[in-house]
Amino acid sequence: MKQEVKIPQATTKRLPLYYRFIQNFAQEGMERISSKELSExxxxxxxxxxxxxxxxGALGKKGYGYDVQHLLTFFSQTLDQHETTKVALIGVGNLGNAFLKYNFQKNHNTHIVVAFDSKAPKEGKMISNIPVYHPDLLEEKYAEYGADLAILTVSSRSAQKMADRLAxxxxxxxxxxxxxxxxxxxxMKLLTIDLSVELQALIYLIRNSDK
Known part of the structure; x- marks a missing residue:
């Protein structure tokens, strides 16, 4: 029985980035690329x-590089680019509003289909053409809109409670x-992005770059 290879999380995070750049190469008419060209x-x-x-596995050939169309097909299938992923946004503050306005415009297969906010009326309202409901309706509307996953932009005190309800x-x-x-x-899969931590890491790198 073939043992399944465990893909590191760091590699997983880079897969959509590879796909985006390979799309760019394909649009430029390139037929093959080297790891050096992709690196640059x-x-x-x-x-x-x-x-x-x-x-x-063997995505390329030594001395030849990588076939762009082959990589394009591979990453499209690996990332399920032909299947639409429906997202629920929980928390429509400043960051949540930005998500609603952006709504993954560059990712044609990922869309926010419903949002929830404590200030929304029970009957709901529309923001950037997305229906926004009160969290009391989370279970009902999450299922109704067929959401696959959720983005949490709520307050810290509400985060675990919302996560428990989603679970x-x-x-x-x-x-x-x-x-x-x-x-x-x-x-469940969980990915946390703490913007304040990322900013502090950047500040540290800037201040220590010349040491």
């Missing part, structure tokens, strides 16, 4: 690219933008 375009060292690609509904995953370190069942 993405600002990622070529050794990392080759290691990432190696998890998926009870068998939501597939959460993209957490709150500073709270929430916990979810093993059956």
């Amino acid at each position: 375009a993405m600002k990622i060292d070529s050794a990392t690219i080759r290691r990432d690609f190696s998890y998926f 009870a509904m068998d939501a597939k995953g959460i993209l957490n933008f709150t500073p709270e370190r929430i916990t979810v069942p093993d059956s």
Whole structure:
């Protein structure tokens, strides 16, 4: 029995980025690329690219590089680009509003279909053509709109409670933008992006770049 290869999370995060740049190469009419060319375009060292690609078998040939159309097809299938992912947004403050206005315009297969906010009326309202309901209707409307996963932009004190409700509904995953370190069942996928931590890391790099 063939053992399944475990893909590192860092590699997983880079897959959509690879796909975006390979799309750009295809649009420019390029038929093949080298790891060096991809490295220069993405600002990622070529050794990392080759290691990432190696998890998926022989994607290229030594001395030839990578066939652009082959990579395009591979990443499209790997990332399920032909299937639409429906997203629920929970929390429509400043960050939530920005998500509603953007609504993944560059990702044609990912869309926010419904949102929830404590200030929304029970009957709902429209913001950027997206229906926004009160969280009391989370279970009902999440199912009604067929959401696959949720983005959390609520306050820290509400984050775990919302995560628990999503877990009870068998939501597939959460993209957490709150500073709270929430916990979810093993059956759910969780990715946390703490903007304040990322900013502090950037400040540290800037201040220590010349040391």
